[in-house]
Amino acid sequence: MAAGLLTDLPPAYERALRLIDQAHAEDPRRIRLDASGKVVQETSIFSAAAGSSVGSAAASSAGKGGQDGDEEEKEKEKEVPYELHYAQKMTRWLRLRCPEASPVLQVACRAQHFRRWEMPRDTFPKTRPGYLTWRAKQKSQAAQKVTELLQQQHQQDPAGDALPQSDIDRIAALIRKEGLGREDSDETQVLEDVACLVFLDDQFDDFESAAKVDEDKMVGLLRKTWGKMSADGQKLALGMELSERARELVAKALSD
Numbered sequence: 001m002a003a004g005l006l007t008d009l010p011p012a013y014e015r016a017l018r019l020i021d022q023a024h025a026e027d028p029r030r031i032r033l034d035a036s037g038k039v040v041q042e043t044s045i046f047s048a049a050a051g052s053s054v055g056s057a058a059a060s061s062a063g064k065g066g067q068d069g070d071e072e073e074k075e076k077e078k079e080v081p082y083e084l085h086y087a088q089k090m091t092r093w094l095r096l097r098c099p100e101a102s103p104v105l106q107v108a109c110r111a112q113h114f115r116r117w118e119m120p121r122d123t124f125p126k127t128r129p130g131y132l133t134w135r136a137k138q139k140s141q142a143a144q145k146v147t148e149l150l151q152q153q154h155q156q157d158p159a160g161d162a163l164p165q166s167d168i169d170r171i172a173a174l175i176r177k178e179g180l181g182r183e184d185s186d187e188t189q190v191l192e193d194v195a196c197l198v199f200l201d202d203q204f205d206d207f208e209s210a211a212k213v214d215e216d217k218m219v220g221l222l223r224k225t226w227g228k229m230s231a232d233g234q235k236l237a238l239g240m241e242l243s244e245r246a247r248e249l250v251a252k253a254l255s256d
Helices: 011-024 057-062 067-076 082-097 103-110 128-156 165-175 186-210 215-228 231-238 244-254
Strands: 030-033 039-043 053-055 078-081
Touching: 011 082, 011 103, 011 128, 030 082, 078 082, 082 103, 082 186, 082 231, 103 165, 103 186, 128 165, 165 186, 186 215, 186 231, 186 244, 215 244
Parallel strands: none
Antiparallel strands: 030 039, 030 078, 039 053
């Protein structure tokens, strides 16, 4: 994925990103990446058990190689907190989707799933209403905790670089995806596009097996994901490097 350059950030926003990443680094879920940054193995992000690991599609295919080659590749692998990996993926896809993104949008994208591991999906009923409740609470919690973090930045260093309260409020509104679908919600739509692109790029291959859903539901999920994206987001998705299985499901989802 060739990345463009995002608009340079003022010092206060750079500091905000560092604080957000420090919090992401506390995620107990770990993901293993190869030398190119691709997922090798991760803790299941779809369950409450932070300590249980599942092999990704990449791990399955890698396991078919020679043992010596596997050992060499393992030496090049690194383990990182999942939420830090996810947040950095959000920034990389934002570079492609909107290289002119404002500082506020850059911070909101980086904090989209802020401290998400503290409220696992499995703590809510495995029903559609349960999912919608969990999703709404996740957005509300992330926005609140990011607001508190960025306000503390100013309280701890009143004379230093700090974000204006109006920008903190806007970051929180973007995380909550307020106004999504309205004509004046361009930045919110960009954030939604980026979140969908990260799902397709980073989570989709594991979702089918981890969530134990059948093909029809996966196709339905893809159609919903596709419908959430703008034309620019869809164009990027079509150019994405997907697994053979993912390409097959995308073709079915877009065939009707």
